[in-house]
Amino acid sequence: MIQKKLEVCLSPALLPLFNIEDSIVVVIDIFRATSSICYGIDNGAEAIIPVAKVEECAAYREMGLDYLLAAERDGAVVDGFDFGNSPFSYTKEKVAGKTIVLTTTNGTHALHMSIKAKQIVIGSFLNLTSLCNWLKTQNENILLVCAGWKNNFNIEDTVFAGAVADQLQELDYKWDDATIAANDMYSLAKPDLGAYLSKTSHGERMKQLGILDDIAFCLHVDITTAIPVLKGDKLVKLV
Amino acid sequence: MIQKKLEVCLSPALLPLFNIEDSIVVVIDIFRATSSICYGIDNGAEAIIPVAKVEECAAYREMGLDYLLAAERDGAVVDGFDFGNSPFSYTKEKVAGKTIVLTTTNGTHALHMSIKAKQIVIGSFLNLTSLCNWLKTQNENILLVCAGWKNNFNIEDTVFAGAVADQLQELDYKWDDATIAANDMYSLAKPDLGAYLSKTSHGERMKQLGILDDIAFCLHVDITTAIPVLKGDKLVKLV
Numbered sequence: 321m322i323q324k325k326l327e328v329c330l331s332p333a334l335l336p337l338f339n340i341e342d343s344i345v346v347v348i349d350i351f352r353a354t355s356s357i358c359y360g361i362d363n364g365a366e367a368i369i370p371v372a373k374v375e376e377c378a379a380y381r382e383m384g385l386d387y388l389l390a391a392e393r394d395g396a397v398v399d400g401f402d403f404g405n406s407p408f409s410y411t412k413e414k415v416a417g418k419t420i421v422l423t424t425t426n427g428t429h430a431l432h433m434s435i436k437a438k439q440i441v442i443g444s445f446l447n448l449t450s451l452c453n454w455l456k457t458q459n460e461n462i463l464l465v466c467a468g469w470k471n472n473f474n475i476e477d478t479v480f481a482g483a484v485a486d487q488l489q490e491l492d493y494k495w496d497d498a499t500i501a502a503n504d505m506y507s508l509a510k511p512d513l514g515a516y517l518s519k520t521s522h523g524e525r526m527k528q529l530g531i532l533d534d535i536a537f538c539l540h541v542d543i544t545t546a547i548p549v550l551k552g553d554k555l556v557k558l559v
Numbered sequence: 560m561i562q563k564k565l566e567v568c569l570s571p572a573l574l575p576l577f578n579i580e581d582s583i584v585v586v587i588d589i590f591r592a593t594s595s596i597c598y599g600i601d602n603g604a605e606a607i608i609p610v611a612k613v614e615e616c617a618a619y620r621e622m623g624l625d626y627l628l629a630a631e632r633d634g635a636v637v638d639g640f641d642f643g644n645s646p647f648s649y650t651k652e653k654v655a656g657k658t659i660v661l662t663t664t665n666g667t668h669a670l671h672m673s674i675k676a677k678q679i680v681i682g683s684f685l686n687l688t689s690l691c692n693w694l695k696t697q698n699e700n701i702l703l704v705c706a707g708w709k710n711n712f713n714i715e716d717t718v719f720a721g722a723v724a725d726q727l728q729e730l731d732y733k734w735d736d737a738t739i740a741a742n743d744m745y746s747l748a749k750p751d752l753g754a755y756l757s758k759t760s761h762g763e764r765m766k767q768l769g770i771l772d773d774i775a776f777c778l779h780v781d782i783t784t785a786i787p788v789l790k791g792d793k794l795v796k797l798v
């Protein structure tokens with residue numbers, strides 16, 4: 321029997337190096353897209369449609385559908401949209417039963433680049449253990465895709481990949497170097513995720529945008545159980 | 560005054576994301592190309608010409624020049640060549656005063672991709688402190704380029720980048736996320752480099768090739784002082 325693989329792709333730009341078709345892909349964009357998606361789906365959103373640009377998001381309005389539109393620029397909700405990318409917008413009151421169109425550059429890019437995967441699911445600290453428990457039952461190669469920032473490596477997505485690897489140790493999968501490195505970084509970060517991630521470039525950018533509460537929220541481990549999965553162009557709750 | 564940058568490029572595939580022209584590039588291919596190059600130049604080799612393929616290396620023979628040709632496949636010297644990629648081939652007795660054509664896929668790829676840099680120098684554990692002392696005097700942006708393996712991230716090159724960052728802390732340069740991560744990995748690896756790197760994919764491959772002595776040699780810190788620098792298509796000793 322061939323040993324299954326657990327791999328980490330540190331940037332969407334490196335995806336061509338992997339056998340995406342033979343793997344379940346977990347897309348990771350901790351600050352804040354995949355955290356907000358996990359929270360929204362857990363809170364009963366019917367579906368979340370990730371798009372790359374504000375204009376694509378706006379195009380959904382023309383269709384006359386009862387969708388919520390989420391678009392943000394420089395940390396503020398864009399005029400004419402329902403809300404931004406803060407996970408606090410994805411509460412039960414706001415999203416239950418709704419379909420949301422979410423503008424997220426890096427997350428959407430990572431999703432599109434992974435489209436040939438056997439299955440694409442969404443990971444964040446919010447649904448960490450639930451996601452890992454499901455992955456353990458799949459008996460498939462697993463590829464953890466860090467969305468990064470404009471194709472640049474980032475620490476928060478990598479540390480989360482390491483957290484997943486940590487829970488999947490019992491699988492006895494073959495780890496690539498990036499998985500080993502991510503797991504080591506997680507071992508350093510685990511005692512105080514917030515402190516460890518505060519030194520990252522994205523953490524600094526978000527401090528400047530005044531969304532520190534969002535960051536803190538995105539680091540809450542296991543407050544949700546839903547696993548968002550891509551069906552067509554929509555993220556829905558995995559049945 | 561704009562703060563200078565210290566950045567780590569984790570794979571040559573990510574080089575398009577960096578402003579190479581504004582930086583001194585350090586090319587890193589620990590197992591074994593840049594280690595052998597540092598050792599050879601320190602031992603008096605007049606020049607080392609890195610090429611990507613055995614055929615390119617062989618082409619130098621046709622020129623009728625008194626060059627040493629180094630080419631290896633699967634850990635064995637290719638028939639008709641003078642030696643392989645083991646640093647043990649780059650002793651004073653063998654290389655002093657000679658020009659060597661060295662076949663190295665990943666190292667050559669990283670060099671070619673970095674060609675627009677202000678200057679390209681070669682780093683390895685062998686010349687670590689000498690390299691860092693020189694970098695401290697340059698007042699330029701610094702980009703540490705990990706050659707990786709076929710564009711894949713690898714741990715040994717990243718850990719070395721972290722070792723460089725560690726020595727450059729006093730510069731007060733702005734670090735990107737990859738530099739922070741590399742430095743953290745180095746902090747884990749430092750107490751026992753050999754043990755830490757033995758778990759990497761490349762370390763495993765080299766064990767299978769029976770070149771464990773080479774690996775151990777490549778982890779000797781500061782046994783040389785020469786800094787190889789690229790002039791045209793040749794690596795020579797920095798004056």
